[in-house]
Each structure stands twice: as C-alpha cells, then as structure tokens.
Amino acid sequence: MNKAYEVVIVGGGPAGLSAGIYTARARLSSLLIEKGLIGGQVVNAELVENFPGFPEGISGYDLTELMHRQATKFGLETLTAEVTGVELNGEQKIVKTNEGDLVAKAMIIASGSEWTKLGIPGEKEFTGKGVSYCAICDGAFFTDQTVAVVGGGNAAITEALSLTKFASRVMVIHRRQELRATRIVQEKAFAEPKVEFLWNTVVEEIEGEEVVKRLRLRNVITGEKSSLGVAGIFVAIGFKPNTDYLKSILPLDATGHVITNEKMETEIPGIFAAGDIRSSSIRQVIGAVGDGATAAIYAERFITK
C-alpha cells in the first residue's frame, strides 16, 4: 500500500524547507524527499551575507540546518530517497521513488538547479573559497582584488559587469573568439576599463592554499599554457535543473526549468514549484524561501478548497 500525505515536497534546499515549515505548521501531513544531504547547493557557501535577519552573515550549512530544525519541530517528515517519476491518478499525485511509491494531494517541486561545473581539478575543493557561481552572492567578498569570470553568454558578461563594482580587475575567460551575450551587454563590457578578455582560453586547473590563488590556463588555438593570479573565479557556463523525473508530465522551458505563475502554480492543479527549479528564479536563498512559503500557502488553499 502506498503511504499517503497531504503534501509531498521534493528537494531539501531552502525552498523545500521553507515550504515544509509552512505546510507542517498549517497541520498538513507533510513529507520532504531529498536524495542527498539536507540543505541544497547553499551548504557550500561559507558565508551568506544577504539573507535578511543575519547581519553578521551565516554559513549556508548553518542556515539550512536551522530551517530543517524549524520544519521538523512543526512536524515535517523527511525521507532520503530519489524521486524517479510522478504519475497522476485523478486528483492524486503518485510520487515514485527508489524507496517505494507515495501518494499526495499536492506536490511542491523544489529539487533545484545546479550550476554547470567546469569539471577541473581544484574546482570542488575551492568552492566557497574563491570558486563561485554567483556574483550577486559573492562579489562583495572580492573588493579591490582580481577575479576571473568563465563564460561568454549574457549571464557571464552581466556577472563580469556587476563584479566591476567590487574587484579591481575582471578577467573574462572564454573558450571562443567571440561572445554569445547580446550586443548591448557586449558593448558595455568592451567599454569598461576594468574588464579584460582572454579569448580562445580554457581553465585547466584551479590552484590555491586555503583559498584560490591562481588559474592554469590553456589557449585552445596555440596550445600555449599560462598562469593567472586571481583571488576568485566565477563560473557562468549554464545550469542544469533537476527535472528529469518531471519531463513526462510537466511542460518545461527551453533550459528545462519549470514554468509557474506568481502563485507558484504549474500547469497541473495541485503541483507547485519553488526555488531555483523555477524558470524565473532569482537564484538567491531568500527568493527560494519566499517561493517555498508561497507554494505552501497556495497548496493549502488547493487542498482545503
């Protein structure tokens, strides 16, 4: 027999935890399913400075641990399992996992979206210690220092421009000879004296001690190798939403993210989405947490109506 809940939440990052705080506190029987560790991507952040309420900052690990404790206190259950698919049976949602199937009246999809990694030595080791995927989050930590941005699309060049407010020098490292970013963004970057470009170049290794110190580079045309001293490297080469298990039932946008309205409703009544997995997420903890609360409130209204 399938175990039944009023709300099943998929994903244990800030969006899912916030949703769980709200649904559990509203006395809806609630289960959160997470395949790995509770906390999501932000557990790698050594210091989150911009989550309102923590003027001295807080580590991503500590912040999500507090949220988990809060949700558990209100009665949220947690299951370690991987969701493999979702099926609809009338109004019921059948959540298929490697630990068995579950039944839910409402689902909140909060399984996140990972930044695409470079996949090179040093990247994982120095994540949160100079390697970042988010200038809004971490740019302020690199005041008057040299940083690199890897990528050539709108996201990368916008990040580079935003970093000029902090860094003394922003090196854009791109594996091609030209940018994919829109012309107006390109022109702005070319006009900005702090931004410099290393064309046809890839990063082969990130080196440092406690924190990032330098990058090992290779020119893909000439094969020439070089070294670049930086305090930080921002990787902006795309992202991969964790939506494989949804493909058969939910329409996704071109990048695989879930489309919602401002009530976090998807096209299927009773299925909501929250956080980075959403098409228009601001990719900030506070945004994810707001999304999670919103999804929970509308899930409660859906169930009780």
Added chain:
Amino acid sequence: MNKAYEVVIVGGGPAGLSAGIYTARARLSSLLIEKGLIGGQVVNAELVENFPGFPEGISGYDLTELMHRQATKFGLETLTAEVTGVELNGEQKIVKTNEGDLVAKAMIIASGSEWTKLGIPGEKEFTGKGVSYCAICDGAFFTDQTVAVVGGGNAAITEALSLTKFASRVMVIHRRQELRATRIVQEKAFAEPKVEFLWNTVVEEIEGEEVVKRLRLRNVITGEKSSLGVAGIFVAIGFKPNTDYLKSILPLDATGHVITNEKMETEIPGIFAAGDIRSSSIRQVIGAVGDGATAAIYAERFITK
C-alpha cells in the same frame, strides 16, 4: 538642488529592508524613506514562528532590527519623512517628501498595506497578545482554545476554516445576517462543527489582563449586550494599502494595491513594488523579504542596462 540616489525605497518594513540589503550590497547608492518607525506592521508580533532560519521564533521587532542593522552595514541610508507624491522627469523619478524632493534612477515601493482595524477599546493594547489579523501567522498559538473571527467575507471565512485546525471552537462574529464569502466557502464553514456564527453582532470592546480574555458584544438589531470568553480574536474586515501618493502615476487594483509581474516590475519602467502593497502578496514576512530581494535585483539590472 535635489539629492540624487540610484535607488529610493519607500517603506521600512521587511520588504523595504530586504531591498535595501540587496541594493546597498550591490553598491548602488540607496535611500530608504520611512515615515514612522523602522520595521513595519510586524513589529507588533511578539513571536514570528515561521520566518525560516529562526527555529525558536523571534519577535517582529528583533527580526526587523536585525535586517535594519544588516542593511545599514552595507551602506543603506535612512530618511524619516513622508512621501507625498512621485513625478516622472524622463527616466528620472522625482520623489516628493515633506523633507524635500529626491531624485532616483529606480524606485522600490514597499510602503505596505494595513489591516483595517475595528477601532475599539482594547484592540491596540492587545495586538500581538490575542488580537491578530492573520491566521496563517498566529493560528498555531491557539491550540485547543476558543477564538473569534470578525468579518463575513472570503478572507474571514477562510481564516475561520484554517483556525479549526488549531482552535477547539471558532466563533464568527458578523455584523450582518449573511456572509459575503463565496458559496463554496460558506457551505464548507456551515458544515464544519467547530465553526459557529454570531449574526448581526459587533464587538464593542476587547478585554483581558496580560492577554485577551473576553469580548464585549452588541446585537445591532436588538441592542442586547453580551460577553464572550475567547483567547484570541482575528480581525478580517479588509485592508488599506498605503498607495495614496501613487494614485496619479501608477494603475492600482480594485483594492488600491499595486499590480506587478513576477519580477516586481510595475507598469512604469524603473518603478518596482514589493511586499504587502502588491496585489498578490501572501502577506507574510518571508514573502515580503523575497519580494524585496527580487525587486532589488531587477532594479540593479534596470539601472545598469
């Protein structure tokens, strides 16, 4: 000469403070204007249990004080003044206040929306001590107790139904003989044994000691007076957004709230809105704070594009 800022934020509640944390940290010159005390309506909440990150709860005063300290640390300026109007001069926004005019490239409107008060003795004194305007926020504090809900619209009856999850008895006090709520909500309430109705009745006074103990009632047809013992009273008779100063430039919805899209953009480029003043706000601190961050991020993109 008018003082110029990149971003002017109107309103010092959670939405405005969160916006200020984000714009100031992004090194945009930022001014927050608040006519009263920093913190907004939530300063009256003795315990906010559902703001993610505070498993033991936190008072509304302390929470917004932390946010203010955080924003100030990043360089947000604060001005105590009343905004009396907004004018457009090309791309510039002229913010008119009783302390002089200011010029902004972008504005974030976060001046809130107040719950309509009953305006009776005891209401102000016991706010946060049994008098509440939000069942999602405070319902959980009244487990197995008797509470009253004042009002007859959808908001009131939805609150009453939501309170049945906690309270042992929910008395709906309505000054008319019938509800304004939609039929399906009415039917649900009539079918719920915990919900009882006091028709043609108004609350004349809220009494208590440390916390609310009883209500003094009057039947508006017979004039008969009575007393009702309750631990809490939820007032749901509407709300008044603080948007008078915007009427001439921004289209508002039927209740006077500001219409935005999910990027918090209003109809006027460079003017954003966040928090309870928005047409579709969830009226929760965490939602307001998420809105504020979103508005700030899109305001930065607007300014730098």
